[in-house]
Amino acid sequence: MKIMKEAMMIKPFYVLLLLTGGLCAKEISDKDFDGVPDSLDECPNTPFLNQVDAKGCTTVELRLPDETDFDSLTVTLTNGYENNDDMPxxxxxxxxxxxxxxxHNDWGYSLRTSYCTEEENMDLGDTTLxxxxxxxxxxxxRLNLGAGVKLPTYSFTGNRTDYKLYSxxxxxxxxxxSLFGGLNYTFIRDExxxxxxxxxxxLFVGTGYFFTQRLYANFSYAYEESKYRDEHAEHSLSGTLFYQVTDKWFATLYYKQDILDEDLHDELYFGIGYKFW
Known part of the structure; x- marks a missing residue:
C-alpha cells in the first residue's frame, strides 16, 4: 500500500517488486505497470518508462525539451568549432x-544567435527568429510546420535578411x-x-532512442544545398547525445561530418541548458 500512496513512482522498481512477490497480481490489477491499480488509474496505458503521480498520469515524459507536451521556457548555451577547408x-x-x-500548447518560439572567433577576428553571428x-x-x-527569419547581424559584406520555411x-x-525526418527551404537574399x-x-532523416529516462541519443543523415550555385551540395552524418542532469539542467553533445567531400567539413558542439519551467 505504501507504493500506491507515493506521488512519484518509477515503473522498473514497481515491476521488480512484482517479480519478487512484493504484490500479488491476483489481488491488484495494474495493466500498464505504473504502480497505480486499474481501479484508481485515471490515465490507463501510460508509457512504460514514464513517471506518474498518484492518479496514474504522466508527470515526466520521454520527450526532448523541444518536443515537450507541456508549457516550458529553456535557455541553452553551446560552444564548439566548425571546419570548412573549402574556404581557406x-x-x-x-x-x-x-x-x-x-x-505554449502546440506553438513553439525560438531565438538563436552566436558569437564567432576565427584566428584574430571576432564577430557576432547571424540571429534567427x-x-x-x-x-x-x-x-x-506529429507534424511540425514553421517559418523563420535570419537577421544579418554577422558583419559580412552583402549579408542581408534571409527567410526560412521548416517542416x-x-x-x-x-x-x-523515435523516427524523424524533415524538409527545410531558405530564401537567400544576400548580394x-x-x-x-x-x-x-x-532534408534530413534519422532515428533516436531513450536508453533511460535521462539519456537519449540520435543518428541522422542530412542533404543540404549550397547557397552558391556552382558549389556542390553537402551530404553529412551527425549524432547527438542528450543527458538530463537534473529536473532543470540538461547537457548535449553534437557532432557532424561531411561524408562525400574530400575536404574537411565537420563541427563539434557541447551545450548546457536550463529549463525554467
Missing part, C-alpha cells in the same frame, strides 16, 4: 551559441524509440558578390 580564409571557426525556446506549430496526427505521429515529422513507434546565389533546400 575561414578554415576553423570557434562559435558560442545561445538559444531561447518558449513552448523562428515560430512553429505542431499538429498531432495521432498519439504516435518535420516525428513518429514514436514504441516506447523510447551576389562572391558568385551566383540560389535559394537553398535541405
Amino acid at each position: 580564409s575561414r578554415n576553423k571557426q570557434y562559435r558560442t551559441k545561445i538559444q531561447i525556446n518558449y513552448y 523562428k515560430v512553429r506549430k505542431r499538429f498531432r496526427l495521432s498519439p504516435e505521429l 518535420s515529422l516525428y513518429y514514436y513507434p514504441s516506447e523510447g524509440l 551576389e558578390l562572391m558568385g551566383e546565389l540560389q535559394n537553398r533546400s535541405s
